[in-house]
Amino acid sequence: MAAIAPAERQSAVTEMPDELRADVRLLGGLLGQVIAEHGGPDLLADVERLRKAVIGARRGDTTADQVAALVAEWPLDRAVQIARAFTCYFHLANLAEEHYRIRILRQRDRDDVPLRESLAEAVQELRGDERLGGGQRPADLVEGLEYRPVLTAHPTEARRRAVVTAIQRISGQLDAYNAPGRGAGEREEAHRRLLEEIDLLWRTAQLRSTKLDPLDEVRTAMAAFDETLFRTVPMIYRSLDAALEAGTGTREPLAKAFIRYGSWIGGDRDGNPNVTSKVTREAVLIQADHVLTALENAATRIGRTMTAAAMDTPPSAELRDALARATGDFPDLVSEMGTRSPQEPHRQWLFFVASRIAATRRRDLDLAYRSPSELLDDLRLAQESLRGAGAVRQAYGELQHLIWQVETFGFHLAELEVRQHSQVHAATLEEIAAGSLSERGEEVLATIRTIAWIQERFGVTACSRYVVSFTRSADDIAAVYELARHALGDRAPILDVVPLFESGADLDNSADVLTGMLELEPVRRRLAANGRRLEVMLGYSDSAKELGPAAATLRLYDAQAALTAWAQANDIRLTLFHGRGGALGRGGGPANRAVLAQAPGSVAGRFKVTEQGEVIFARYGHSAIARRHIEQVTNAVLLASTPTVESRTADAAAKFRTLAERVASASERAYRALTEAPGFPEWFALVSPLEEIGSLRLGSRPARRGLGAPRSLDDLRAIPWVFAWAQTRVNLPGWYGLGSGLAEVVSSGGLAELRSAYREWPLFASLLDNVEMSLAKTDRSIAARYLALGGREDFAEQVLTEYDLTRKLVLETTGHTRLLENRRVLSRAVQLRDPYVDALSHLQLRALSALRADGDLSEGERDRLSTLLLLSVNGVAAGLQNTG
Numbered sequence: 001m002a003a004i005a006p007a008e009r010q011s012a013v014t015e016m017p018d019e020l021r022a023d024v025r026l027l028g029g030l031l032g033q034v035i036a037e038h039g040g041p042d043l044l045a046d047v048e049r050l051r052k053a054v055i056g057a058r059r060g061d062t063t064a065d066q067v068a069a070l071v072a073e074w075p076l077d078r079a080v081q082i083a084r085a086f087t088c089y090f091h092l093a094n095l096a097e098e099h100y101r102i103r104i105l106r107q108r109d110r111d112d113v114p115l116r117e118s119l120a121e122a123v124q125e126l127r128g129d130e131r132l133g134g135g136q137r138p139a140d141l142v143e144g145l146e147y148r149p150v151l152t153a154h155p156t157e158a159r160r161r162a163v164v165t166a167i168q169r170i171s172g173q174l175d176a177y178n179a180p181g182r183g184a185g186e187r188e189e190a191h192r193r194l195l196e197e198i199d200l201l202w203r204t205a206q207l208r209s210t211k212l213d214p215l216d217e218v219r220t221a222m223a224a225f226d227e228t229l230f231r232t233v234p235m236i237y238r239s240l241d242a243a244l245e246a247g248t249g250t251r252e253p254l255a256k257a258f259i260r261y262g263s264w265i266g267g268d269r270d271g272n273p274n275v276t277s278k279v280t281r282e283a284v285l286i287q288a289d290h291v292l293t294a295l296e297n298a299a300t301r302i303g304r305t306m307t308a309a310a311m312d313t314p315p316s317a318e319l320r321d322a323l324a325r326a327t328g329d330f331p332d333l334v335s336e337m338g339t340r341s342p343q344e345p346h347r348q349w350l351f352f353v354a355s356r357i358a359a360t361r362r363r364d365l366d367l368a369y370r371s372p373s374e375l376l377d378d379l380r381l382a383q384e385s386l387r388g389a390g391a392v393r394q395a396y397g398e399l400q401h402l403i404w405q406v407e408t409f410g411f412h413l414a415e416l417e418v419r420q421h422s423q424v425h426a427a428t429l430e431e432i433a434a435g436s437l438s439e440r441g442e443e444v445l446a447t448i449r450t451i452a453w454i455q456e457r458f459g460v461t462a463c464s465r466y467v468v469s470f471t472r473s474a475d476d477i478a479a480v481y482e483l484a485r486h487a488l489g490d491r492a493p494i495l496d497v498v499p500l501f502e503s504g505a506d507l508d509n510s511a512d513v514l515t516g517m518l519e520l521e522p523v524r525r526r527l528a529a530n531g532r533r534l535e536v537m538l539g540y541s542d543s544a545k546e547l548g549p550a551a552a553t554l555r556l557y558d559a560q561a562a563l564t565a566w567a568q569a570n571d572i573r574l575t576l577f578h579g580r581g582g583a584l585g586r587g588g589g590p591a592n593r594a595v596l597a598q599a600p601g602s603v604a605g606r607f608k609v610t611e612q613g614e615v616i617f618a619r620y621g622h623s624a625i626a627r628r629h630i631e632q633v634t635n636a637v638l639l640a641s642t643p644t645v646e647s648r649t650a651d652a653a654a655k656f657r658t659l660a661e662r663v664a665s666a667s668e669r670a671y672r673a674l675t676e677a678p679g680f681p682e683w684f685a686l687v688s689p690l691e692e693i694g695s696l697r698l699g700s701r702p703a704r705r706g707l708g709a710p711r712s713l714d715d716l717r718a719i720p721w722v723f724a725w726a727q728t729r730v731n732l733p734g735w736y737g738l739g740s741g742l743a744e745v746v747s748s749g750g751l752a753e754l755r756s757a758y759r760e761w762p763l764f765a766s767l768l769d770n771v772e773m774s775l776a777k778t779d780r781s782i783a784a785r786y787l788a789l790g791g792r793e794d795f796a797e798q799v800l801t802e803y804d805l806t807r808k809l810v811l812e813t814t815g816h817t818r819l820l821e822n823r824r825v826l827s828r829a830v831q832l833r834d835p836y837v838d839a840l841s842h843l844q845l846r847a848l849s850a851l852r853a854d855g856d857l858s859e860g861e862r863d864r865l866s867t868l869l870l871l872s873v874n875g876v877a878a879g880l881q882n883t884g
Contacts, residue, residue, distance in 0.1 A: 015828045019103065023096040023174065030195050031092060034202045035085050046078065047085045054838040064781055064842075071842045076864040083843045083868055086836055087206055087875030091159075091167050092198070093836075094878065097829060099174060102624045114243070115631075117592060119236070122635040123243040126642065141605055141641055142244065142255065146575070147634055148608035150262035150417065151224075151616055153217040159206075159874070161220050164617060166201040168227075171622075173197055206874050207867070214275050218266045218283045222290045224620040225413060230294045232626045233259055233408050234401035239631065250392045253400055257407035259630065261414035262465070263287070264610070268419045269447070270469045277446035284416050284454050284462060291413035292361035295375075295406065296354050302398050303350030307341075308391055315345040316385035322378075326352055330367065346382055346394075353378050360411065371459060372410040379403050412462035416454065418447060419467040419500070422476040429479055432486055445487040452493040460494050467537055471499035472506060474516025481522040496526060498577065502539030504547050507559040510536065511566040518570065527572070535608070536563055537577035541718030548671030548737035553767050554664040557653075560599035568601070577608040591629070593769070595636035597762040599653070600646035607637045618881070652761035659745060659753055660764065667741030674736065674798055683790040686852055688724035689844065692869055726777075727876055728786040729841055730799065734774030738767075739806030746809060754813045768810055769823075775807050776819040776830050777880055782841050789852055837879040844872035 016024075036044040053070055056062040071079065105115075114120035126138040159167075176182075177190040212220075241255035242248040266283025269275040315323070323345060327334040333355060334348070341347040357375065359367035369375045379402060386395035428441040437445075454463040468476050477497045484492035499517070501510045514536065517523045527534065538559060544552040560576060567574035580594070595607055611619065619629045639645050674680065685691060725732045745754055757764040780803060787796035811817070820827035847869035850857070857865070 015824070016832070017100065020096060020100040023099060023178070024093055026177075026194075027092040027096055027170075027174070027198070028089060030198045031085070031088055031202070033195065034199045037199075038202060039081055043078070043081055043085075046074065047082055050082060050086075050839050050842075051836070054835040054842070057838065058835050064785065067838075067842050068785075068845065071846050076861070076868060079843055079846065080864065080868050080871060083840060083871040083875060084202070084206060086840050086843075087871060087878060088198075088201055089836065090833070090875055090878035091163065091201065092170070093833070094881065095167055095171055095174065098622065098625065099171070099178075102622060105624055105628055117632045117635045119240045119631050119634055119638075120243040122638040123240070125639060138638075139244065139254065141638055142240065142258075144605045145256075145258040145634070145637065146260065146606040146608075147258055147630070147637060148260050148262055148575075148577075148606075149611045149630075150577075150608065151221050151265055151414065152263075152268065152610050152612045153214065153221070153265040159614075159878070160204075161223075162204050163201070163206060164223075164621075166197065166204050168621070170194065170197045170201065207870055214266050214272070214279045215282055215286070218263075218286050221263065221265050221616065222286065224616055225290055226294070228620050228623050228626050229261070230291075230298075230405060230409070232620075232623045232630070233257075234404045235623075235627055236630050236634075237404045238401070239627075240634075249396050249400075251396060253396060257404045258634075259408055261409070262417050262608075263414040264417050264419060267416045267463070269443075270419045270421045273440075276443060277450040280416065280418065280447060280450050281453065284412060284458065287413040287416070288411055288458065289361060291409045292357055292411060295402070295409075296357040296361065298402050298405065299350055299354035299357055302402060303347050303354055305398070306347040306350055306394065307344055308346055308386070308389075308394060310343045310345055313346065313386065313389040313391045313394075315349075316381075316388050319345060319349060319381055319385040322381060323349060323352075333367075346386060349378075349382050353382075369411075372406050376403060376406055379406065410459070410461060412454075412458045415461060415465065416463045417465040417467060417498075418451065418463070419469060420444070420447075421469045422471055422479070425468070425476065425479040425483060428483060444483060448484050448487040448493065451495070452488055452491065455493050464494050465496045465498055465535065467498045467500050469500050469502070470506070471501060471513060472509075474513055474520060477513075477517050477523065478520050481520070494526070495522075496530075496535060497523075498535045498537050500537040500539055500579070501559065502542040502579075504543060504551075504555050507538070507543060507555050510559050511562045514563070514566055514572075515570075531573060532571055533573045533575065534567070535575045535577055537579055539579045541579065541722075544733060545718045545721055547668050548675075549667075549734060549771065550738045550741050550767060551664040551668035551671065553763065554660050557597075557599055557763055560602040561653075564599060564601040574602075574604075575606045575608055576602055577610075579610050580612075590632075592632040592636035593762070593766050595633060596640050596645065597649075597766040598640060600650040603637055603640040605637065605641045607633065614877075614881075649762060652757070653763070656753070656757040656761050656764065659750065659757055662744050663738070663741035665741075666744035667737035669737075670740035670802065671737035674795070674802075677795070679792065680795065683792045683795050684724070687786050687788075687790040688728050689848060689869055689873055690720060690724040692851075692866065693720050693723055693727075693873065695866065695870055723877075726880055727844065727873055728783055729777075729779040729837075730783040730786065730803075731774045731778045732799065735771045735778070735806050736799070736802055738771050739802050739804075739809055742809035742813060743805060746812075751812060755815065758813055768814055771806070772810055772814065772816070772819055773823075773826065775803075775810065776827070778803065779834065779838065779841075780804075782838060782845075785845055786848075789849060833879050837876055840872045840875040840879065844869055844876065847872065 032044055032047075035047060050067075050070060053062055053067045057064055057067050074082070108115050114124055123138050123142075126141065173190055173194045177187060177194060179190075182190070236259070237253070237255045237257060238248060241253045244254040245251075263283075266275060266279050266286075323334065330352075334352060337348045337351045341351065353375070356367055356369055356378070360369045362368075379399065383395045383399055383403070386392070386399070424440065424444060428437070428444045431437050431441045451463050451466070466480055468480060471477065477499060480495060480497045481492075484495060499510070499513055501507050501513075514534070517534075518527075538556055540552070540556065543555060546552070547555060563574060563576065566572075576598075578594075580591075591609065595603060618625075620626045722733045742754060745751070758768055759765070780800065783803075784796065784800060787799060790796070807819070811819070814822075816822060818827075820830065847865045850865050851862070851869065
């Protein structure tokens with residue numbers, strides 16, 4: 001294929017940096033060669049015809065009807081091949097942009113000034129803030145810092161793991177091709193390998209043939225740990241330590257391990273009958289195997305390099321005694337290490353530590369560590385010995401990295417969190433009272449027994465949080481403790497039961513529920529034991545689906561403010577757990593800006609958030625990007641916790657409170673007028689590939705709560721709701737209703753106040769910027785073609801009218817002349833992708849129209865149409881770079 005934009009689109013091309021343009025042309029050209037080799041020059045010619053047609057339609061040289069006619073003339077098998085071509089192209093274009101972003105990050109990191117939104121910049125700002133009381137305050141904030149990303153298996157990753165892996169191999173070859181100082185022969189070989197890997201990407205099936213089970217999802221998430229997270233985490237701590245004081249690596253570190261990963265993968269059974277107690281048990285064993293293998297490898301690697309001789313670096317008395325005890329307990333093992341590493345006691349000790357980690361993984365109880373704290377004691381023994389011998393660089397270098405890794409990941413890698421719906425608990429208690437347990441009720445009790453087993457095997461921190469979906473009252477929390485008593489009596493596990501508030505009414509009632517929780521004896525005991533720490537989860541997806549984006553944003557903000565005030569009044573150390581999705585309609589968007597927009601006092605140095613689906617690989621697929629993402633979020637957590645930022649946010653919230661309420665109220669009315677109208681759910685199912693998305697086999701979780709077409713939005717999960725709207729190029733969940741909300745204020749002369757709110761209030765600015773991004777990914781003309789499929793002109797007109805109003809008033813409020821005017825890089829990416837997404841949309845419309853029509857279709861035609869539709873869904877997701 002040709003490069004991402006031809007000569008006709010010079011406005012976009014001139015904005016593309018030379019390095020990015022070169023990579024896109026290289027990868028696109030190689031893909032074009034592969035397409036021609038596999039399908040002949042005619043296939044490549046057809047791909048080019050469609051590419052030029054959609055670009056022409058954007059320029060006004062042709063019409064959408066002409067593009068549709070071109071797509072309709074191809075046999076279905078040819079249309080499928082063309083959809084494959086554009087889908088593969090997006091994978092390669094995304095890869096090129098990722099490489100360019102990494103190069104830019106590395107270039108900026110060479111500057112003398114701290115990288116924007118980095119940990120170094122945060123510490124610098126903290127020190128310069130007069131209200132913080134000088135240099136001591138940054139250290140205080142860092143001491144209490146917590147960042148808890150929670151990986152979830154919510155099905156939003158449209159790509160097969162085989163496709164992701166193929167892209168990663170291409171990424172490695174692109175690195176090799178662009179490496180400076182390569183000779184001509186090496187560059188030619190890298191070029192050959194690039195072509196080989198792109199050829200394999202083309203041959204790899206884009207669609208899953210079988211549905212994922214929960215353990216597949218666990219293993220998929222482990223790839224992010226193996227390839228990125230384990231190595232990246234100590235680099236982040238090192239950055240913070242260097243920012244706090246000069247001399248990192250030669251002194252005791254000031255930065256503590258503040259990151260703790262969590263996981264719902266294999267633990268989230270809300271609406272997913274495939275997640276059983278057996279799956280939960282296996283999930284934690286898989287995690288343990290990966291982290292223990294990584295720790296063993298790290299200890300072995302450090303041991304191999306720790307060749308400091310005893311003559312120059314004598315061991316401490318404590319280390320000599322420890323080696324003597326180890327020799328007495330395991331003479332053969334330690335003797336062999338002494339033979340391999342004579343007069344190198346620190347090396348011998350680290351090899352012994354590696355052997356004990358391996359024994360822990362194998363469950364060799366004589367040699368195994370009983371807990372991560374035992375391992376840390378042994379590592380610190382070596383560290384203190386090295387420090388005492390003057391080898392401070394060895395004490396606080398790679399060995400410190402291993403200590404940080406153990407502190408972060410333990411022996412369980414990520415805390416496995418269990419989630420279940422409150423109604424399931426209530427039903428199980430009713431069954432117990434009746435003396436007859438159903439299979440589902442037995443599974444609830446088995447899950448609690450599994451939590452107890454995990455705690456006995458790996459410690460309480462491996463699995464203690466139990467999230468209750470749709471918490472309505474303290475009774476829903478009490479039910480979990482009552483079930484634990486029924487499951488194990490006095491041997492019940494330690495549980496931190498976390499209420500999840502999702503609907504508008506539940507968010508409003510959240511503080512009252514917590515007051516009721518304080519009256520529960522198990523909660524009081526837990527608060528006394530953990531320093532009065534309590535966690536509350538806020539659900540962004542269902543609240544936005546119920547209320548619309550603007551009203552949900554304000555309702556969530558109010559809930560945060562109310563819960564923060566409640567915690568202060570009750571001497572509770574509160575952590576708010578933000579259940580955000582990747583897409584804008586589910587609370588997505590730039591995470592660091594979201595942190596800075598939180599209610600004053602609600603962060604307090606602690607931030608916990610879900611990382612879902614395609615977001616996991618987008619943020620953690622490459623070490624440089626993972627490090628940048630975590631530093632940006634942590635930067636925001638530190639700054640959001642300062643009196644200056646809290647005061648500024650509080651002042652703006654008070655100043656624009658009435659304005660926000662007017663916007664939210666009018667927005668919610670407009671949103672409900674559409675989504676609660678009779679016939680809307682059925683219409684939505686017709687105009688979008690909602691029904692077909694389930695065939696993508698994105699995950700183990702069902703897409704709907706019931707069977708058949710959705711009768712109301714309550715039947716539909718938030719992910720397919722957002723995913724399906726993105727496919728139609730409408731992106732309705734990300735913006736609908738805001739235009740009506742803004743119009744309510746503008747109609748009474750309030751435009752100037754809206755502009756002031758955008759400048760001064762981070763929450764309002766974040767809302768408008770996210771809506772602007774969502775609008776930029778909307779294409780009105782193509783959206784209209786989808787909306788026409790439902791046979792309801794009133795609904796279609798309602799949606800398009802609100803789109804026009806929202807676009808107009810968002811631009812007037814922000815002062816921008818075009819969407820994303822102040823975000824040049826994102827604007828360029830959207831502009832360059834749009835025509836290629838158009839191509840896939842037209843292919844999808846052909847398939848969707850035929851499948852929705854009442855005409856007779858043979859089984860073979862229906863299968864080919866379904867394949868075309870699903871391939872286009874996959875490609876559009878890649879082009880828009882988000883799903884649900």
